[in-house]
Amino acid sequence: MKYPVVLHKDDASDYGVSVPDVLGCFSAGRTVSQALDNVQEALALHFEGLVADGEPLPQAREVDAHLDNPDFAGGVWAVVEFDVTPYLGKAVRFNATLPENLLQRIDEKVKRDHRYASRSGFLASAALRELAVGQ
Structure with missing residues (x-):
């Protein structure tokens, strides 16, 4: 954030x-x-x-x-x-389905941008940004 x-x-x-x-x-x-x-x-x-x-x-x-x-x-x-994200609670594993090309773009972004340690970190950060928009 x-x-x-x-x-x-x-x-x-x-x-x-x-x-x-x-x-x-x-x-x-x-x-x-x-x-x-x-x-x-x-x-x-x-x-x-x-x-x-x-x-x-x-x-x-x-x-x-x-x-x-x-x-x-x-x-x-x-x-x-x-x-x-480390302050949001215990990590919970879940299954998600995303289009292959979108997942590939996410993985490429994670490799280039050191703000994200993983695909999960990227998705959590995107979710927090989206949730903050409505507040």
Whole structure:
């Protein structure tokens, strides 16, 4: 899932990163790259806590949904990809039937795009995107 993040930097500090759709999730880093890398760990820890507490997982919204929020004024926006599938519960095997050409295209995409560890990961990510559209 792609989460918008906003970076801030004061003169005498590291880059701070906020994840507007994940309340209370913050990170920092000495450089922009380091700050964006560190937000992955912050998201993982935050999601682990949400799962442990039985709380719902936050859905990512577009950057545009946050632009009028004064808390983020003057920040630099970025988008980070975060795999939420490990936090959705135990994996369950099921049978699915797809057209051969579609399955081949999915497999080719998985080979090219390292965001997806497997065909199942691709399908889970596509399903989450589709489910978020209706919310």
